[in-house]
Amino acid sequence: MKPNYRRCVACRKVALKVDFWRVVRVYPSQVVQLEEGMGRSAYLCPQIDCLKAARKKNRLGRALKTSVTDSLYEELEERLYQQETPIR
Template identity: 35%
Template structure:
């Protein structure tokens, strides 16, 4: 009898609503070495990552609670939030 090893599904937590989901179910926001902040749909870009649900409500909640500021240990400019909202619309 051969036992097949069950592959673990990586879990991540949304920084806005604190819900846990599979890594693929959430979308990654990255801050790279140059300080640029952008959505990373592949989940493989270099840099510090924070995960968020694929909904603009969760991004709005993260903006209101300054969750990205805490995740990236910096003040995130409003233009970046606006850009992220526009980008996220493509993945909803």
């Protein structure tokens, strides 16, 4: 099987699909959520710079062709914080 490559909407880096966060606009409900669901998808590097650029320039909203709520960005920030903090 060929590896699946995707591109970050913020920095435009190409990498394997598993290296990114997936944000989905679910069809037909138009709800924007993380990781699961069928519909239009956008991919984002799990880095603070990419998250800030995507939020500032509305990169996720344009890629998904819908508005993205602040709560989704906050959830992504929380995920980023959890990745950086080791669990003891």
